[in-house]
Amino acid sequence: xxxxxxxxxxxxxxxxxxxxxxxxxxxxxxxxxxxxxxxxxxxxxxxxxxxxxxxxxxxxxxxxxxxxxxxxxxxxxxxxxxxxxxxxxxxxxxxxxxxxxxxxxxxxxxxxxxxxxxxxxxxxxxxxxxxxxxxxxxxxxxxxxxxxxxxxxxxxxxxxxxxxxxxxxxxxxxxxxxxxxxxxxxxxxxxxxxxxxxxxxxxxxxxxxxxxxxxxxxxxxxxxxxxxxxxxxxxxxxxxxxxxxxxxxxxxxxxxxxxxxxxxxxxxxxxxxxxxxxxxxxxxxxxxxxxxxxxxxxxxxxxxxxxxxxxxxxxxxxxxxxxxxxxxxxxxxxxxxxxxxxxxxxxxxxxxxxxxxxxxxxxxxxxxxxxxxxxxxxxxxxxxxxxxxxxxxxxxxxxxxxxxxxxxxxxxxxxxxxxxxxxxxxxxxxxxxxxxxxxxxxxxxxxxxxxxxxxxxxxxxxxxxxxxxxxxxxxxxxxxxxxxx
Amino acid sequence: xxxxxxxxxxxxxxxxxxxxxxxxxxxxxxxxxxxxxxxxxxxxxxxxxxxxxxxxxxxxxxxxxxxxxxxxxxxxxxxxxxxxxxxxxxxxxxx
Numbered sequence: 025x026x027x028x029x030x031x032x033x034x035x036x037x038x039x040x041x042x043x044x045x046x047x048x049x050x051x052x053x054x055x056x057x058x059x060x061x062x063x064x065x066x067x068x069x070x071x072x073x074x075x076x077x078x079x080x081x082x083x084x085x086x087x088x089x090x091x092x093x094x095x096x097x098x099x100x101x102x103x104x105x106x107x108x109x110x111x112x113x114x115x116x117x118x119x120x121x122x123x124x125x126x127x128x129x130x131x132x133x134x135x136x137x138x139x140x141x142x143x144x145x146x147x148x149x150x151x152x153x154x155x156x157x158x159x160x161x162x163x164x165x166x167x168x169x170x171x172x173x174x175x176x177x178x179x180x181x182x183x184x185x186x187x188x189x190x191x192x193x194x195x196x197x198x199x200x201x202x203x204x205x206x207x208x209x210x211x212x213x214x215x216x217x218x219x220x221x222x223x224x225x226x227x228x229x230x231x232x233x234x235x236x237x238x239x240x241x242x243x244x245x246x247x248x249x250x251x252x253x254x255x256x257x258x259x260x261x262x263x264x265x266x267x268x269x270x271x272x273x274x275x276x277x278x279x280x281x282x283x284x285x286x287x288x289x290x291x292x293x294x295x296x297x298x299x300x301x302x303x304x305x306x307x308x309x310x311x312x313x314x315x316x317x318x319x320x321x322x323x324x325x326x327x328x329x330x331x332x333x334x335x336x337x338x339x340x341x342x343x344x345x346x347x348x349x350x351x352x353x354x355x356x357x358x359x360x361x362x363x364x365x366x367x368x369x370x371x372x373x374x375x376x377x378x379x380x381x382x383x384x385x386x387x388x389x390x391x392x393x394x395x396x397x398x399x400x401x402x403x404x405x406x407x408x409x410x411x412x413x414x415x416x417x418x419x420x421x422x423x424x425x426x427x428x429x430x431x432x433x434x435x436x437x438x439x440x441x442x443x444x445x446x447x448x449x450x451x452x453x454x455x456x457x458x459x460x461x462x463x464x465x466x467x468x469x470x471x472x473x474x475x476x477x478x479x480x481x482x483x484x485x486x487x488x489x490x491x492x493x494x495x496x497x498x499x500x501x502x503x504x505x506x507x508x509x
Numbered sequence: 510x511x512x513x514x515x516x517x518x519x520x521x522x523x524x525x526x527x528x529x530x531x532x533x534x535x536x537x538x539x540x541x542x543x544x545x546x547x548x549x550x551x552x553x554x555x556x557x558x559x560x561x562x563x564x565x566x567x568x569x570x571x572x573x574x575x576x577x578x579x580x581x582x583x584x585x586x587x588x589x590x591x592x593x594x595x596x597x598x599x600x601x602x603x604x
Contacts, residue, residue, distance in 0.1 A: 125584040218564045232563050261570040262563075330547045341524060348525070350597050352588035365600050366525040379526055383540060386524040387512065400550050402560035407553070409561055441539055442546060458564020483565070 027052035028188045029506070032097045032245045035191065039086055039096050046086070046096025049191075050079035050140050053098040057142065057189045060509050065164045066174075066184035068103045069111050070143040078140040085138050093248045095138030100190040102181045103144040104151055105236065106225040107131050110141075114227050115149040115159040115177075118373030119353045128225020129260065130194060130236050130253045137252050142190050145180030149375045150344065151201055151229045153177050154447035157438055158377045165434070166208060167507040168473055172431040175205030175447075178239070182209040185239045187509055192240045192249050196226055198233045199332050200426075200451025203463035206239060207426035207476025210465045210505065212246050212493070213239045217484050218458035219264035222257035230339035231262075233332075233455045242503055243464065243494040247271035250486065266484060274487035275494040280314030284492065285419030287322045290450070296429040302467030302475040303425045306496065310423070313499055315492075320415040320422065324407045328453040331408065333445055334388050334401035335456070340378075341385025347373060380441060409457045416482040421492050425450055426463040426476035450478065460486045464493050465502040474502075511544040512537065 027035070027049045038044040054072050061067060075098060082096035101107060104114050106124035108131070113119045127135065134141075148158035156164045156179035164179045166172040167187040174183040178195030182205035185193050195202040197215035206213025214237045221236045228234065238249035251272065256265040286307060311317050349355035349369035356368035374382070388397035415422060428449060437444045454461040459480055466477035477496070481489040497503055512520075517537050521527055528536060582595055591598040 122588055125580050125587060219567075258572065262565070262567065264565065264567075324553075327550060327553065330549045333543065334547060334550075345525075349590060350599055353590070355590035359600060362600050362602050363525075367522075367527040370525050371527045374526075379528075380536065380539060382524050382526065383517070383520055383536065384543060387516075387520045387540070387544075390520060390523060397547065399560055400555065401547075402562055403555035403558040404550055404553055405561040406558050407555070409564070442542055445543075456561075456564070 028056040030191070031241050032094060032191050032248055035097055036093055040091060046079040046082040046140060047076065049096065050075050050098050053142060053190060060187050061189060063165060063170055063509070064167060064183050064187050064189065065162060066145055066180040066187060066189055067100070067143040068113055068115070068146050068161055068180070071110055071141055074110070075140050075142045082138045082140060092137045094134065094252055096140060097191050098140040098142045099134070100143055100145050100181060100184045100193040101131065101141060102147055102178050102193070102195045104147060104196055104227045105131060105194060106227070107141065107144065110144060112144065112227070114151070115147040115161060116374065116378070117160045117354055118347045118369070120160065121354070122352050126225065129222035129257050131225060133252050145178070145184055145193060147180055148177035149378050150227070150340070151177040151196055151198055152340070152377050152381055154200070154204055154444055155437070156180060157434065158375055160375055163434055166431045167509055168210060169431065169471070172433055172473070173208065175208030175427070175431060177201040179205045181239050182206050182211055182213060185209070185211045185241060186507060192238055192245050194236060195239055196234055196236050197455065198230050198336060199455050200448040202237045202239065203451050203461055203476070203478060204427045204447060206463040207474065208431040210474030210507070211239050211241055212243055212462065212464045212503070213237065214246050214250065214462040215454065215460060216250060216254060216486055217460045219262055220460070220484065220486070221253050222255070222260040222263040224257060224259040228343040230336040231343060232339060233336060243490060243497050244272065244275055246462070247275055247490055269487060271486060271490055274490040276491055277495050277498045279310055279492055279495045282315045282421070282492065283419045284310060284315045284317055285320035285415055285422045286317060287325065287415070287422060287424055288319050289322055289325050290424045294428060295425055298469045299425050299427070299429060299475050303423070303477055306466040306477045307423055309499060310492065310496060313495060318419055320418055322411040322415060322453065324404065324411050325453050327404050328408055328456060329445060329449050331401045331404045331456060332448070332452045333384070334397050335405065337381040337385035338389050338398050339385070341382045341389065344378070344382055377441070405456050408453055412453070412457045412459060420488050422480040424478050424480070426478040427451070430469045430471070430473035430475055454480050459483060460489055462489050462493050464497060466500070467502060468505065511541050
């Protein structure tokens with residue numbers, strides 16, 4: 025096995041036994057990037073020099089016996105998370121020259137842990153999209169099938185882990201942007217509970233929904249990254265002041281007696297038969313392992329998409345008002361007055377999907393429409409939240425598919441925004457309720473495309489999700505399959 | 510029609526955006542399709558339901574008013590497209 029193919033915990037053990045150096049691991053990963061990145065386009069910015077410096081620093085730390093779980097481990101960060109001194113574009117023309125003067129909290133924590141940063145990953149512009157096709161810099165490609173999308177919006181982070189261009193990565197999830205690309209690329213992706221991870225330095229899309237989380241090749245690595253990034257932090261007043269457990273303690277290969285819910289409504293929502301079959305098989309595996317499977321009901325889930333595509337654009341239209349060509353980013357030239365400068369800058373600086381959502385949000389919040397759209401959606405959001413409250417009285421975690429289909433072809437849905445939005449139909453309810461959710465590989469389509477099983481937990485019940493995911497992974501082989509790059 | 514081309518013009522101005530004729534045409538059609546889909550929500554009677562604006566009900570996170578370090582002026586201006594003597598410079602506002 026090549027170094028670049030390994031998991032963070034495997035590499036940690038090799039580093040601890042001094043069988044390998046972080047510099048060797050980092051060089052192996054950088055060489056891998058050189059070999060495959062031309063076909064994948066997972067990255068917007070590569071930082072090999074910084075990576076090698078961090079690797080040397082990590083080696084010095086390990087020599088002194090000061091090794092943490094991610095010390096010396098090469099990872100990638102979605103380009104919506106601020107990295108001091110390293111360009112952070114959000115996949116947008118309007119920020120294509122933006123160099124943050126500060127680190128996001130998660131970046132700071134990873135630096136302190138001694139991690140190695142290989143680069144910033146591609147994404148749909150401002151995290152709006154399900155395919156990376158909305159990136160100003162062009163789409164990423166799915167390592168399992170290069171003419172297909174890797175999912176989105178964190179498609180670059182998912183593709184980079186699947187293509188072995190980094191060991192783990194960070195993404196952000198507002199309506200499924202970690203879980204859906206994880207499913208498309210056959211890796212593990214987790215959205216923690218809203219408030220579990222500080223959003224300070226995460227460029228805001230929809231602030232009541234956004235959350236940062238990890239991508240990895242197995243469940244143990246997800247727990248290890250979560251251990252580093254989770255926790256309260258005063259610079260994000262919505263981060264929650266609860267103790268952070270050691271998530272690796274949840275990694276128990278035993279689901280006997282656990283009660284797992286399967287929503288009755290899932291089957292009604294136009295799920296690809298191969299996806300439905302793989303998820304049914306996964307449920308059967310967990311049942312055989314001793315979990316008790318019960319039917320639960322989420323009667324308002326069919327309204328979640330409409331709720332989300334009102335609330336998220338409303339919040340986005342407000343958050344994205346800051347891009348005015350004055351303080352940072354792109355400014356259009358040759359304009360006549362201030363209003364003209366604002367309009368030209370934003371017209372030229374934003375892509376079509378971002379403009380569509382700003383328009384939707386501005387319209388839905390404008391005088392005369394607020395009650396009919398934003399307020400109405402916020403009331404239905406309560407009903408969706410209550411559905412989950414009732415379901416979690418009957419079960420400890422919920423099982424459902426992550427995405428309705430395996431990865432679709434690049435270009436297939438770009439002209440029909442509503443069709444594209446339907447990719448998120450199974451991931452959105454979790455964000456609206458603030459819940460944690462995880463996707464992990466549970467099968468492959470006949471064409472060899474990965475299929476994801478989604479596990480949702482109650483608020484701050486990440487450990488239950490990790491336990492189910494870990495036990496499932498231990499008893500199946502799906503996560504061992506690699507794309508033939 | 511949920512939203513007319515005139516309304517698109519008005520909303521674009523509110524959002525400090527602008528569109529060319531063909532782009533406007535396309536946006537109007539797409540926005541109408543999306544807004545029609547939103548009509549689904551009208552099926553539900555929500556008169557007795559309180560809205561959720563945040564998944565976790567938190568209000569007023571308070572802290573001491575302390576002086577902490579912040580980014581220096583030159584760093585804060587370092588990404589600006591047009592800077593003059595420590596200020597952001599913008600096109601003329603007043604005639």
